[in-house]
Amino acid sequence: MSQPATATSTDVGPDLDVLVIGAGISGIDAAYHLTTTMPKQRFAILDSKRDIGGTWRTHKFPGIRSDSDLFTFGFKWKPWTGIPIATAKEILAYLDEAIEENDLRRHIRFGRTVERAEWDSDDSIWQVAVRHSQGTETIRCRFLWMCSGYYRHSEGYQPEWPGMADFEGQIVHPQTWPEDLDHTGKRVVVIGSGATAATLVPALSKTAKHVTMLQRSPTYYYPRPATDDFIETLRALDLPAAWEHEILRRRFLHEQQIITRRSFEEPDALAADLIAATQAYLGPDYDVATHFTPSYRPWRQRLAIVPEGDLFVAIRSGKASVVTDTIARFTAHGLELDSGEELDADIVVTATGLVLNALGDIEFSVDGKAVDISQSWTHRGVMLTGLPNLAMVFGYLRTSWTMRADMVSTYVCRLIAHMQERQAASVVPALRPEDADMPARPWVDPENFNAGYILRGLDIMPKQGDRQPWLMTQDYFSDRETLPVADLEDGTLRYSPG
Structure with a gap:
């Protein structure tokens, strides 16, 4: 069962290696990858709420459930054993099990709201201003991992009508x-x-x-x-849970791929x-x-x-x-x-939608100069120009959010390990000379996806270009081929020694 915020034991002190912002599905996935692939990294997770869950903790309206299947929305490393579409209560129980089974709760500090993050190039350190019930504190970390989601949790989009x-x-x-x-x-x-x-x-x-x-x-x-019959037949075979989960995950991904392809190639037939x-x-x-x-x-x-x-x-x-x-x-x-x-x-x-935000509405600055995130270029949809030692998670709009969060976790851990190998204290994306005339495109192409909450917030989101690594593809089937093998020495990532 979940413990209250006061029951966590981690003392988040200065000079953490990694600070993860958000204890929802992205933050939990990040924590799992850090503990299993980089056990020597000192890290902590901050969340403004009093328990894990992110969006599933925020929304409490009647009937709340997933609108993605849990075989793809669930973690690759923890099999889902229920029906494909789950209630918020079932999802929270699943997330609780995930953190308990992997001893992740000790890393989480609840009731912490991040207000500012200031990068100091001299020390290659992020200084993060955090507000909590006892006042404020500053946490120093070497790498900042933003898992705070894509919308403002404190308020939804509320139009005004006469009367x-x-x-x-x-x-x-x-x-x-x-x-x-x-x-x-x-x-x-x-x-x-x-x-x-x-x-x-x-x-x-x-x-x-x-x-x-x-x-x-x-x-x-x-x-x-x-x-359906396929799920029931598969479960009758009494396969190991991990096998069943992977088979069903692939089945649902295949269905998603077909529907997405049809939406572009034969939209009228799909609509019909x-x-x-x-x-x-x-x-x-x-x-x-x-x-x-x-x-x-x-x-x-x-x-x-x-x-x-x-x-x-x-x-x-x-x-x-x-x-x-x-x-x-x-x-x-x-x-x-x-x-x-x-x-x-x-x-x-x-039920009029969400308010999109960029990196949790946090104020960012580098060496005393404020950073306008809307003027940054995305690097593989993970990092941003002008912000050293920072990664962000923004999932898919057509495929389950977690499919991208998991790939980002693998990529970030690989990047941090690469920095250690070359003894770099910082890394930041930067355009190459051949990218100087690259046209700026919106974070999400409205011709591709035009949901109201996306269109309302595009002006605050980073830019993307017309070539890799400056793309936010929103295409799982492309990313799964390119992101795991992305070249960390292609000239678009600038490393600085300690």
Whole structure:
């Protein structure tokens, strides 16, 4: 079981070799790789929360579950033994087991919020300003490993509509869900149609009077069974857990690869298949053309998995419904739409998305000069120009986050070992002369992926180029070939002696 923050025993003192920021799935994976491949490295993990889990600790809304299968979202080094789509409670239990089995908890310091990180070139040291309940402290480390995720945990994206102050009911955002909120017998409107809304609507509809999903435009959904014959047959063979996990991981990766390929090569056919699956659940008379036929190519926004078609089951039962329209204003008793329709509501849930952030909203400086991360170039999606001895984890948008986090962990440990071999105190990416005229491209190409939270935050994210190693590919099948063998002496990494 998880221990409270006060029960951790590590005394985070000065001059750590590595400081990991974040005790979510990326930070835990980083800790595992450090302990197993670099046991002499002195490291610690800081997290602002009071326990592990990251996003699974932040979000507490009803029905919260993964929208990726756990065979790819889980760790390569710890087999997942449950069904593919898991609840937050199951995921947290899995993460707890992972850190207990590998004695990682002793490295974690909870309730620590990093405010600033200042690099001192003379000493080749990061000085990290940390706030906690007793005050502040400065931690000195040689290498900073950012595993803080990609969005602001303290607040979600909350649009403002006219009349919100007039609404006599309750407005809540899924990211800050009140633990005492009782929706039993209430009329609930969920604004949004992404993975969060698709999770909330069937969960709320079990006890609410009625749930309406209000969407500005339709989303693609991928209904699939909680388990299937292949999984059940494989488990009947009683294989070692590690074998079963790897086989199922490869199976799900293969499926993802096929769907992604089809989204580029035959988007109309893929769209037709997804819409047909929705129609099959909702029945031949349901207006799928209006409510479940998106205007964009499949996978330009996240493809939300709907286990057992539960969203559609709730709609077909009459416990939930979908309205496709835009909001004119809030009223005292609900919402007035631009079409003139009015929706009565006791509770309005704004499932309107995340606020993207860059490296945990931390203030970075190098030798007293502030660093504007948006002006940095990414190096293989792991390091940034202008920031020495720093690595970051930003996972995949189409494949499970962990697939990239694990490769980054291997790469960073290999880089640190290489620095030790050549007796380098620091390393920083820098453009070569042949890269000087490289066009600057956004962190994520909007033509490739155009989810709202990505587009809203692109201006704060680093740049990428048009060639390696200055790419953030968002392509697992490419990265798994190139990142493990990336040349650490190709002239793009500048090493300095101690």
